[in-house]
Amino acid sequence: MDRRRAAVGYALLLPSLVGVGCFLLLPIAVVLWLSVHSWNLLGPIEFSGWDNWRSVLTDRRFGHSILVTLALTAIVVPAQTALGFAVAAMLARRGRGSTVLRVMYALPWMCAPVAVGVVWQWIFAPTGGALNALLGERVEWLSSPALALPAVAAVLVWTNLGYVALFFVAGIRAIPGEILDAGALDGAVGWRRIRWLILPLLRPTMFFVLVTGVLTVFQTFDAVYALTRGGPDHRTDVVGMRIYSEAFEAAHPGRAAVMAVVVFAVMFVITLAQHRYFRERVSHEY
Amino acid sequence: MSLKPATRAVLGVLLVAVLLVAAALWLGRDSDGGGRTVVRMRIWDMSFVAPYRAALDEFERANPEIEVRITQVPWSSYAQKLRLDAAGGIADDLFWTNLYEDYADSGHLLDIGAALGPDAARAWDPQAVAQYTRGGKLWAVPQFVDGGTAVYVNLDLLAQAGVDPAEVAAAHWSPDPGQDTFRPLLRRLAGVSTWPYNAANDFQSISLPYLGSAGGQLQRDGRFDIDSPPGRDAFGYTVGLVAAGLSPSAADTGTSGGSTNADFAKNAFLQGKLALFQSGTFNLATVARHTGFRWGLAMIPAGPAGRVSANNAIGLAGNAATAHPEAMRRVLAWLGSAAGNRYLGTAGATIPAVVSDQQVYRDYWAGHGVDVSPFFEVLRGTTIAAGGGTGFPAALQAMTPILDEMYLGRIPVADALSRAQREGNAALAQR
Numbered sequence: 117m118d119r120r121r122a123a124v125g126y127a128l129l130l131p132s133l134v135g136v137g138c139f140l141l142l143p144i145a146v147v148l149w150l151s152v153h154s155w156n157l158l159g160p161i162e163f164s165g166w167d168n169w170r171s172v173l174t175d176r177r178f179g180h181s182i183l184v185t186l187a188l189t190a191i192v193v194p195a196q197t198a199l200g201f202a203v204a205a206m207l208a209r210r211g212r213g214s215t216v217l218r219v220m221y222a223l224p225w226m227c228a229p230v231a232v233g234v235v236w237q238w239i240f241a242p243t244g245g246a247l248n249a250l251l252g253e254r255v256e257w258l259s260s261p262a263l264a265l266p267a268v269a270a271v272l273v274w275t276n277l278g279y280v281a282l283f284f285v286a287g288i289r290a291i292p293g294e295i296l297d298a299g300a301l302d303g304a305v306g307w308r309r310i311r312w313l314i315l316p317l318l319r320p321t322m323f324f325v326l327v328t329g330v331l332t333v334f335q336t337f338d339a340v341y342a343l344t345r346g347g348p349d350h351r352t353d354v355v356g357m358r359i360y361s362e363a364f365e366a367a368h369p370g371r372a373a374v375m376a377v378v379v380f381a382v383m384f385v386i387t388l389a390q391h392r393y394f395r396e397r398v399s400h401e402y
Numbered sequence: 403m404s405l406k407p408a409t410r411a412v413l414g415v416l417l418v419a420v421l422l423v424a425a426a427l428w429l430g431r432d433s434d435g436g437g438r439t440v441v442r443m444r445i446w447d448m449s450f451v452a453p454y455r456a457a458l459d460e461f462e463r464a465n466p467e468i469e470v471r472i473t474q475v476p477w478s479s480y481a482q483k484l485r486l487d488a489a490g491g492i493a494d495d496l497f498w499t500n501l502y503e504d505y506a507d508s509g510h511l512l513d514i515g516a517a518l519g520p521d522a523a524r525a526w527d528p529q530a531v532a533q534y535t536r537g538g539k540l541w542a543v544p545q546f547v548d549g550g551t552a553v554y555v556n557l558d559l560l561a562q563a564g565v566d567p568a569e570v571a572a573a574h575w576s577p578d579p580g581q582d583t584f585r586p587l588l589r590r591l592a593g594v595s596t597w598p599y600n601a602a603n604d605f606q607s608i609s610l611p612y613l614g615s616a617g618g619q620l621q622r623d624g625r626f627d628i629d630s631p632p633g634r635d636a637f638g639y640t641v642g643l644v645a646a647g648l649s650p651s652a653a654d655t656g657t658s659g660g661s662t663n664a665d666f667a668k669n670a671f672l673q674g675k676l677a678l679f680q681s682g683t684f685n686l687a688t689v690a691r692h693t694g695f696r697w698g699l700a701m702i703p704a705g706p707a708g709r710v711s712a713n714n715a716i717g718l719a720g721n722a723a724t725a726h727p728e729a730m731r732r733v734l735a736w737l738g739s740a741a742g743n744r745y746l747g748t749a750g751a752t753i754p755a756v757v758s759d760q761q762v763y764r765d766y767w768a769g770h771g772v773d774v775s776p777f778f779e780v781l782r783g784t785t786i787a788a789g790g791g792t793g794f795p796a797a798l799q800a801m802t803p804i805l806d807e808m809y810l811g812r813i814p815v816a817d818a819l820s821r822a823q824r825e826g827n828a829a830l831a832q833r
Contacts, residue, residue, distance in 0.1 A: 124411065124412060127411070127412045127415060128411055128412075128415065130415065131415060131418070131419075156504065156508075157485050157486065157488070157489040158485065158488060158489065158504050158505060158507075158508035158510060159504075159507070159508040241654075242651065242653045242654055243650070243651070243654050243666075256651070256653040258653075259652070259653040259656065259810060260653075261812070346803075347656075347803050347806060348803070348806065348807065348810065348812075349803060349804075349806075349807050349812070350803065361799065364482040364485070364486065365482065365795070365796060365799045366796040366799065366800075366829065366832075367485060367504075367795075367796060368832070
């Protein structure tokens with residue numbers, strides 16, 4: 117009977133296993149395999165040993181794209197986390213219309229990133245753009261070396277804000293009222309309540325938001341593709357864009373595969389570091 | 403009879419799997435269910451669907467056992483998607499191409515000469531045939547030629563500025579201000595228009611004509627040759643027009659600010675903000691349909707080496723891995739014939755590649771009061787090759803951001819040309 121139950125269990129798991137195998141494990145294996153092969157997508161595939169690795173690891177442009185991505189992460193993740201928390205603090209109150217507001221904040225995150233990028237491109241357009249019309253002066257947001265990355269970052273923050281806020285709202289609402297009431301008796305009200313009660317109790321949520329935030333920014337491609345295509349002069353050339361350009365514009369999927377593996381390693385190290393940091397600081401259960 | 407829940411679950415999973423496989427097989431079928439062979443054809447321009455459909459309807463009436471389906475893939479992703487589909491073995495049977503060398507060299511294309519016979523090419527535009535000949539073989543059936551580049555002129559703005567249209571046709575650009583009559587003309591137009599002209603990082607309509615009319619060429623012996631005295635003259639002149647405010651800022655027209663800026667100049671002309679719009683026949687139908695002012699066509703300005711234009715052609719390539727070689731051959735033969743190719747010119751969409759059909763295009767526009775001769779006249783002199791070769795698309799991708807920076811005025815012309823040439827040749831050398 118147990119063996120039959122187990123067989124049925126495996127049969128039910130089969131669709132998921134096929135999905136994981138086909139769409140996760142197999143692509144990972146293909147990427148690793150491609151990283152040691154030379155191919156232009158049309159001609160024969162030839163084993164090239166470590167050539168792709170050597171050329172990518174000594175490629176200044178790839179190093180530059182890692183730095184651009186780190187800079188974008190340094191802008192986007194703190195900004196979306198801080199703003200997301202601020203929005204969540206307001207949305208957590210169960211006032212009239214708070215559900216509608218939560219949906220509105222989450223809408224940009226639900227939209228297709230390319231569609232968001234196209235809309236923002238019009239907003240940022242130097243001639244006839246909405247933002248410049250509002251400001252009353254001509255600013256070349258997306259072609260200025262100084263402004264392009266912050267402009268892209270602003271779009272990403274705007275897109276992710278609602279998503280981040282929703283997690284904080286759930287976290288805040290999960291805090292038992294008794295803890296907050298007891299804190300209030302001890303004088304923890306206003307900012308003190310946030311600093312000494314809510315933020316420490318939100319560390320698991322904070323960990324999740326920061327980890328997914330970093331991973332999301334490292335995987336950014338669509339918005340950059342629609343807004344700047346990595347320009348001007350590679351100032352917004354994030355790794356996602358670089359991998360795309362290498363694979364599909366330059367037709368070097370082998371080099372792109374190496375880049376993908378390197379980015380995976382970087383993301384893994386960052387996530388591990390975040391995990392260790394928060395593990396040592398999450399000390400409560402409720 | 404009632405089944406146990408576990409048995410029902412397993413049967414459910416199996417049913418879903420069978421349905422998925424059946425759906426996949428149905429979607430990938432090669433016939434229409436009525437026994438007809440389906441030939442798939444891929445193009446990038448939506449405006450060609452109607453003339454092609456008309457041509458193919460006639461073909462299908464004569465060949466009822468074949469159905470031809472047209473797929474339109476946007477130009478912005480066409481090259482990447484085609485390459486990926488070819489790599490995955492799912493490219494359409496027929497597809498438009500202009501940069502075909504990688505495909506021909508890797509055995510993905512049908513040898514047109516072998517398929518249609520050596521005489522087929524006699525009817526086609528010789529320059530188009532030359533463009534699609536590589537290694538002594540023809541790799542595509544030319545469908546249409548772009549013709550030369552001309553200048554769309556807003557006659558109302560010219561009248562306001564007191565400029566005779568004949569002055570535009572006689573204009574001469576030169577790096578020597580003493581001999582330059584074009585820039586003074588643009589200055590006069592600056593008083594009545596937001597922008598007088600559309601100098602920009604526009605490969606076909608601006609870069610090639612200026613480079614050619616300065617006496618330069620894009621490639622020499624398969625390597626880029628823009629870092630040359632003619633190159634510096636040509637790009638120095640056009641970059642100077644942008645810097646002087648006689649053309650829109652490169653922040654508006656370049657690729658650095660996003661992917662939709664390519665149409666900025668066209669839209670500015672349609673809105674009556676641009677007095678002179680240098681472009682090709684591919685914008686003629688749009689201009690004719692959407693302008694609310696008097697307009698006309700003039701020859702491009704002559705340079706130190708005269709008036710020089712590129713004459714690009716688009717060809718229809720056959721997929722060597724097709725499952726229906728005979729049906730595909732018949733479709734190619736029809737679309738390359740005078741009777742089949744004629745449809746592309748009847749509504750003025752483009753200049754058919756079959757030479758005897760080209761008058762159809764002229765007649766259509768003459769009937770609409772448009773003299774298209776500047777597109778043809780400019781090709782009577784010297785023409786400039788639009789470049790090509792294995793790795794050419796990747797090379798252009800590498801060069802474009804540098805030329806964008808040059809037009810933005812952030813890299814001096816000589817430095818930018820040197821860097822762009824180096825990067826372009828490095829990309830070619832990686833093949």
